[in-house]
Amino acid sequence: xxxxxxxxKTEKTAKCADNGMVTPxxxxxxxxxxxxxxxxxxxxxxxxxxxVVDVNTASFVLPRLQSESKAVAGAKVIMTKAGDMFKNxxxxxxxxxxxxxxxxxxxxxxxxxxxxxxxxxxxxxAATFKRGVTYINVPTTLLGAVDASVxxxxxxxxxxxxxxxxxxxxxxxxxxSTTFFRTLTSQELLSGYAEMLKxxxxxxxxxxxxxxxxxxxxxxxDRLLELIRESVAVKSKFVACDRTDLGVRRxxxxxxxxxxxFEALALERKSPLSHGYAVAFGMVAALVLSHxxxxxxxxxxxxxxxxxxxxYGAFDITCDDYKRLIGFMHHDKKNSTATEISCTxxxxxxxxxxxxxxxxxxxxxxxxxxRDLLHIG
Amino acid sequence: xxxxxxxxKTEKTAKCADNGMVTPxxxxxxxxxxxxxxxxxxxxxxxxxxxVVDVNTASFVLPRLQSESKAVAGAKVIMTKAGDMFKNxxxxxxxxxxxxxxxxxxxxxxxxxxxxxxxxxxxxxAATFKRGVTYINVPTTLLGAVDASVxxxxxxxxxxxxxxxxxxxxxxxxxxSTTFFRTLTSQELLSGYAEMLKxxxxxxxxxxxxxxxxxxxxxxxDRLLELIRESVAVKSKFVACDRTDLGVRRxxxxxxxxxxxFEALALERKSPLSHGYAVAFGMVAALVLSHxxxxxxxxxxxxxxxxxxxxYGAFDITCDDYKRLIGFMHHDKKNSTATEISCTxxxxxxxxxxxxxxxxxxxxxxxxxxRDLLHIG
Numbered sequence: 001x002x003x004x005x006x007x008x009k010t011e012k013t014a015k016c017a018d019n020g021m022v023t024p025x026x027x028x029x030x031x032x033x034x035x036x037x038x039x040x041x042x043x044x045x046x047x048x049x050x051x052v053v054d055v056n057t058a059s060f061v062l063p064r065l066q067s068e069s070k071a072v073a074g075a076k077v078i079m080t081k082a083g084d085m086f087k088n089x090x091x092x093x094x095x096x097x098x099x100x101x102x103x104x105x106x107x108x109x110x111x112x113x114x115x116x117x118x119x120x121x122x123x124x125x126a127a128t129f130k131r132g133v134t135y136i137n138v139p140t141t142l143l144g145a146v147d148a149s150v151x152x153x154x155x156x157x158x159x160x161x162x163x164x165x166x167x168x169x170x171x172x173x174x175x176x177s178t179t180f181f182r183t184l185t186s187q188e189l190l191s192g193y194a195e196m197l198k199x200x201x202x203x204x205x206x207x208x209x210x211x212x213x214x215x216x217x218x219x220x221x222d223r224l225l226e227l228i229r230e231s232v233a234v235k236s237k238f239v240a241c242d243r244t245d246l247g248v249r250r251x252x253x254x255x256x257x258x259x260x261x262f263e264a265l266a267l268e269r270k271s272p273l274s275h276g277y278a279v280a281f282g283m284v285a286a287l288v289l290s291h292x293x294x295x296x297x298x299x300x301x302x303x304x305x306x307x308x309x310x311x312y313g314a315f316d317i318t319c320d321d322y323k324r325l326i327g328f329m330h331h332d333k334k335n336s337t338a339t340e341i342s343c344t345x346x347x348x349x350x351x352x353x354x355x356x357x358x359x360x361x362x363x364x365x366x367x368x369x370x371r372d373l374l375h376i377g
Numbered sequence: 378x379x380x381x382x383x384x385x386k387t388e389k390t391a392k393c394a395d396n397g398m399v400t401p402x403x404x405x406x407x408x409x410x411x412x413x414x415x416x417x418x419x420x421x422x423x424x425x426x427x428x429v430v431d432v433n434t435a436s437f438v439l440p441r442l443q444s445e446s447k448a449v450a451g452a453k454v455i456m457t458k459a460g461d462m463f464k465n466x467x468x469x470x471x472x473x474x475x476x477x478x479x480x481x482x483x484x485x486x487x488x489x490x491x492x493x494x495x496x497x498x499x500x501x502x503a504a505t506f507k508r509g510v511t512y513i514n515v516p517t518t519l520l521g522a523v524d525a526s527v528x529x530x531x532x533x534x535x536x537x538x539x540x541x542x543x544x545x546x547x548x549x550x551x552x553x554s555t556t557f558f559r560t561l562t563s564q565e566l567l568s569g570y571a572e573m574l575k576x577x578x579x580x581x582x583x584x585x586x587x588x589x590x591x592x593x594x595x596x597x598x599d600r601l602l603e604l605i606r607e608s609v610a611v612k613s614k615f616v617a618c619d620r621t622d623l624g625v626r627r628x629x630x631x632x633x634x635x636x637x638x639f640e641a642l643a644l645e646r647k648s649p650l651s652h653g654y655a656v657a658f659g660m661v662a663a664l665v666l667s668h669x670x671x672x673x674x675x676x677x678x679x680x681x682x683x684x685x686x687x688x689y690g691a692f693d694i695t696c697d698d699y700k701r702l703i704g705f706m707h708h709d710k711k712n713s714t715a716t717e718i719s720c721t722x723x724x725x726x727x728x729x730x731x732x733x734x735x736x737x738x739x740x741x742x743x744x745x746x747x748r749d750l751l752h753i754g
Binding site: 089093096097100101127128129130131132153154155158159161163164165166167168 | 466470473474477478504505506507508509530531532535536538540541542543544545
């Protein structure tokens with residue numbers, strides 16, 4: 001059990017050697033996806049190729065890859081149902097079964113083509129089949145490109161808990177591209193963009209300025225790819241310092257304590273909130289707390305809140321929801337040792353304060369101000 | 378597809394820097410098990426302790442550990458059914474469920490107490506729960522101590538295939554001890570001892586001499602622990618050179634091509650053969666082939682065959698079984714790229730020849746001589 005004093009002892013700054021704009025060696029940014037797949041597969045010279053897709057990427061992405069990539073054209077296709085509710089052990093077992101029946105060996109290659117659900121689950125299946133088959137991830141959503149492409153987190157939901165079963169494992173290659181985004185809705189683009197904004201906040205004012213000035217719903221494929229590359233570089237900097245998610249990597253949790261509570265409440269209301277939108281809203285609350293505790297500039301907070309209000313709207317809460325929301329925050333899995341809510345906050349752009357204890361009173365005040373800023377009831 | 382010429386190209390000697398009698402840093406040899414567990418758990422200072430056992434170790438081992446170890450006494454117990462047929466995904470799911478319901482976090486510790494089935498499966502469950510919980514393995518059988526303690530192989534059977542799902546993962550600590558062997562039968566001791574004999578063959582004549590002169594069924598706990606340590610050092614030398622089982626680690630496969638075929642045939646006859654016995658018999662055939670192809674000393678082959686005949690008896694086959702046995706050998710998973718049977722053989726003690734193609738004719742001759750040497754029909 002942790003006391004407030006204990007929590008204070010663990011408060012620290014996310015210090016991490018600045019590596020400039022360096023992205024991991026296994027993440028490749030290109031809009032020549034088919035060619036990159038073929039070159040990589042040729043280099044690996046596998047005994048067989050398998051492609052894991054869900055019903056969406058099977059319709060919208062696979063046909064084009066099959067016509068453009070020799071490796072994909074010759075691959076056995078493993079199709080899964082779409083959506084987080086099928087990110088479970090049954091689906092993984094079905095992937096394992098199809099890998100086995102299709103003659104997959106340790107010298108085969110698995111290519112996961114889809115959003116975060118497909119890449120997380122396909123990677124887990126490959127990494128645990130015959131104690132590890134080489135795999136390539138091809139994220140097809142902005143959220144997947146910017147979030148699931150780095151850090152080696154694989155897994156599935158289990159026992160009603162998100163990503164309860166999984167492991168840290170690195171893909172042979174992650175091919176990040178914007179060519180598949182044409183079929184995404186504005187909401188899907190904005191959802192992914194929220195994580196990019198988060199990378200801006202924990203990195204620098206300049207990066208945040210660039211992102212807030214850019215209209216992702218009307219993107220240019222090559223310019224957006226550049227912004228994604230910059231974003232991935234920020235994420236990989238924090239991940240590289242802390243591969244198992246116990247220390248400075250928590251900088252990436254900025255905005256997520258409140259975001260997770262919003263998602264949980266939305267789920268109870270039976271109108272789920274997308275993760276990216278929840279993060280966009282959660283960061284408003286996190287900036288409020290950052291201002292309260294560390295004097296994060298008030299005008300910057302207001303600028304961001306106006307941006308969110310314009311592009312994302314708001315997640316509607318009343319003061320009657322506070323108790324439930326704060327209850328969720330106490331059970332956030334990233335705070336498993338704390339009896340107090342623990343947040344990642346900002347002293348300023350790029351100056352991240354980790355494990356900051358937040359009292360229920362302070363959180364209540366922050367939620368009040370969140371509602372004011374986003375013009376809620 | 379591999380041709381004979383290809384197979385020959387891959388023939389090589391298991392060369393591996395000799396590290397003397399060095400065992401891995403995470404394997405601890407002691408007959409003070411409870412004390413070692415408590416010291417280790419105290420150092421880790423986990424948020425909770427879980428013990429995975431099967432019904433056998435729950436009866437024969439757990440009560441003593443609970444009375445002697447503070448950590449085990451305070452641990453939540455997760456019990457599984459005993460035997461290879463329960464080494465499956467359902468059992469792993471039940472372990473995950475109990476870990477989750479018991480409040481296991483990433484800062485908890487899982488202690489797997491049992492034979493190879495329990496340690497392989499418990500390690501897999503821990504390594505994939507919340508992307509990795511620290512675990513300690515306490516093998517309670519000689520086979521587990523000498524075979525499952527090194528190499529980080531974890532996994533479960535799936536789709537009727539052994540260890541089809543799993544991963545390479547290292548325990549925080551493996552506690553190797555002979556104190557739990559009192560409840561083992563002579564057959565169980567001899568079964569484990571066969572793998573120790575194998576480590577002798579691939580290491581040196583001196584080590585093999587020591588092992589053939591020792592009566593494992595009438596062991597002294599401390600002397601046997603020393604012999605196990607020597608054996609584990611041999612295994613770890615080969616594993617350290619080759620963590621993912623594609624190259625020189627195949628030295629550890631000595632005797633196993635024929636052994637796996639014997640096990641498969643025994644299973645078809647509905648009278649399963651224990652793995653260790655199969656290896657003891659398989660090494661007779663492997664030494665015959667080693668003599669045929671590399672002039673391995675004939676008198677040494679005869680000495681070992683006499684030892685096996687005296688202590689292990691024989692696995693009974695007739696010439697009518699050859700076709701089926703050779704069929705199994707062609708489908709051995711370690712030979713997935715070969716159209717010819719591929720064996721690990723010996724030029725001499727400690728001089729291992731890998732990936733040696735063996736024609737069906739040569740294998741038939743070897744099985745004939747195996748029958749002669751073990752006085753079968």
